[in-house]
Amino acid sequence: MPTVALVVFTRDLRVHDNPTLVRAASESAAVVPVFVLDDAILRSAYNRPNRARFLSECLHDLDGSLHDCGSALVVRRGDWASEVTALAVETGAGAVHISGDVTSHARRRLAELRDRLAASVRLQVHDDTLLVVPPGAIATAGKDHMSVFTPYFRRWEQHPTRDLVAPPLRLHMPSVASGPLPMPKDIADGLPSPELMAGGESEGRRRLSAWLADGIEDYADDHDALGNDNTSRLSPYLHFGCLSPLELVRRAGESRSPAGAAFVRQVAWRDFHHQVLAARPDATRRDYRPRGDRWHRSPEELAAWKEGRTGYPVVDAGMRQLAREGWMHNRARLITGHFLTKTLYLDWREGAQHFVDLLLDADVANNTMNWQWVAGTGTDSRYNRTYNVVLQARRHDPRGAYVRRYVEELADLDDAYVHEPWLLPPDQFAALGYPLPIVDQSEARDRLRHGRRGPGQ
Ligand SMILES: Cc1cc2nc3c(=O)[nH]c(=O)nc-3n(C[C@H](O)[C@H](O)[C@H](O)COP(=O)(O)OP(=O)(O)OC[C@H]3O[C@@H](n4cnc5c(N)ncnc54)[C@H](O)[C@@H]3O)c2cc1C
Known part of the structure; x- marks a missing residue:
């Protein structure tokens, strides 16, 4: 010893x-x-x-x-x-x-x-770091990883996991010189977002207990509802390892409720993306499945997207939430990511880097593989799927609560206009001080149709 x-x-x-x-x-x-x-x-x-x-x-x-x-x-x-x-x-x-x-x-x-x-x-x-380890443990014979989530999840659920371990009561340590505990400015220059979650295991455990006691029960039905903001918001704590994913899954699964099961399934995506990246570490820069893309380039459109002034309220709400909180709801990440890559047809790497610039939970595996999924160069088999962002907004934010929370110019608008303010009479629209859409989304989608040459090109 x-x-x-x-x-x-x-x-x-x-x-x-x-x-x-x-x-x-x-x-x-x-x-x-x-x-x-x-x-x-x-x-x-x-x-x-x-x-x-x-x-x-x-x-x-x-x-x-x-x-x-x-x-x-x-x-x-x-x-x-x-x-x-x-x-x-x-x-x-x-x-x-x-x-x-x-x-x-x-x-x-x-x-x-x-x-x-x-x-x-x-x-x-x-x-x-994961529940199923090592990362390629449940790949089919002869393969180093699995590329489709549903069969992966079926195996993942059945895979044995280790026992939980209790925290140490007493630790012995020899005398060792240490540098000071770093303050934020010792790590990176620049101002953080104004409404960040607090870091640390104690805060993570407090949030976990609060969410399991009051929040998870609606997860199965509600986790896509932007206005209700009813996901766990535990991703930063999982990213930094303030929470053990195994403990999280065990505690969430204890209820054996549909909500607990839906949540555990979502956590499995984390393992899924990690085992893809473990097998394809170059996927951080290269397309996992190249589609022959000739991405559109527009610094102006990219800037409008980053700054939350595309003129599409649900997209702008997501981007402003990111800037304000260093976090964004999953449904908003899907909508803003689709808008960037499938509507504006800008390179997913631009979007992924902006998320890395701001997200508390920015994680090499989860960020990269989700961006590739959204862009259609990743593990999504329906790789040309496109979203109409207005329909997405009406479905997942029917009363406009999410948009009103983050886009202050639209805070007082009626439900009828909150997702399509350009339908207002011109003088009323002008008084909002909110931009017109930077592109017509149906026309912009032609960029994808013409730019993407398809697999094997
Ligand atoms: C374009 C894009 C980029 C993303 N970048 C990141 C990222 O950098 N880091 C990150 O942790 N997640 C990322 N996600 C996944 C997902 O959006 C977040 O994990 C989730 O929104 C975090 O909020 P939550 O903790 O409330 O999630 P919950 O719904 O409460 O889910 C619980 C946990 O499950 C895991 N999880 C849920 N969905 C996913 C998913 N699609 N992929 C992987 N793990 C998932 C997360 O660890 C999450 O904390 C990204 C999604 C998209 C579409």
Whole structure:
């Protein structure tokens, strides 16, 4: 049994149901919990103020929980593999425990760490970011992943999962120097969105309990209803690992209600997208299924989409929710994503990067594979499906509550006009100060028809 082990936190910023932490503590006399601010990520287009604030709050909260167990979070900054290796040398660690991840960057730096650690130091990777692990575990024989969700989900439901682990009561830690816990500005420059959710395991657990007690019962019928805002909003906590997906699914499934089942099915999409990305790590940039696209280019239309001034109220509401809260309702993500890629016919990579700029839950696997799904270059077999955004708005926001909440120019409009303000008499429309549609959506759809050459081109 090694005397000291490092626990390198990454996207598992919690003490509840954290097998990486618990295994390390059970296998060694002392553990050093560490988080390395990875220079490569800090310098990348992924590092943005909204997630910087959330991450800072997560690290402060984790440090507090570790203090309750008699320990503390050690923070280092620099080249990730070098910092972990240096800390292993400094503490005389005999083992390094870390939870696995599917992105190319995570895999590359893990390989670097493996190369650098002395032969006497055991590197133990725990697969607990997903429920079904390793990511290709339920692929059909001879395949490295599954590309259709429904059969994947049937297997996923039947697949055995590990037991939940209790949080540690007491942790022993040798004396180790730490950098300060980072404040948001130490992570990324720039102002965060004004109405962000607070980060951290404590807040995630509070939200989970509140939602299971009062919210989930309507999920099956209501999760697409934009105005009711009745989804769990737990995605940022799942992304940063403040909540264990296994604990979430177990607790949600306990009710054995249709709502619990519908919710668990939705969480399975997370595993599904991760196993696709694990098998096709280049899908972050390349089309998973190329459709011969010759994307339209228009910096003006892209800017109007980002700023929520396309003139289509439901699209603008979604984009303004994103800017205000660093989060967007799933149905609005589908509508705004379809509008960008299938109506304006702009490259999905432009949309995905804007979501990365703002979303608290921006996740390489979920963001990329959902964008590809929406654009028709991903796992959606009906890859040319298009949405009429006005019909989507009437179906999922029939009273206009969602639009009124986020598009203040339209806050006082009657139900009849809230999704189509251009139908107002011209003088009344002009008084709103709201733009006319930047394109006619039926005409714009010809761009897709002409630009997409289809599979195999
Ligand atoms: C264009 C586009 C981009 C997206 N980008 C992201 C992203 O970067 N990160 C992210 O976590 N989700 C992403 N999603 C999926 C989904 O919109 C969010 O997970 C969901 O809106 C989060 O809100 P919630 O926690 O209230 O979800 P709930 O409805 O309460 O669902 C519970 C959990 O299930 C998982 N989940 C639900 N739907 C999906 C899905 N389609 N794909 C993967 N997991 C899902 C999430 O972890 C979510 O927190 C994207 C969807 C689209 C259409």
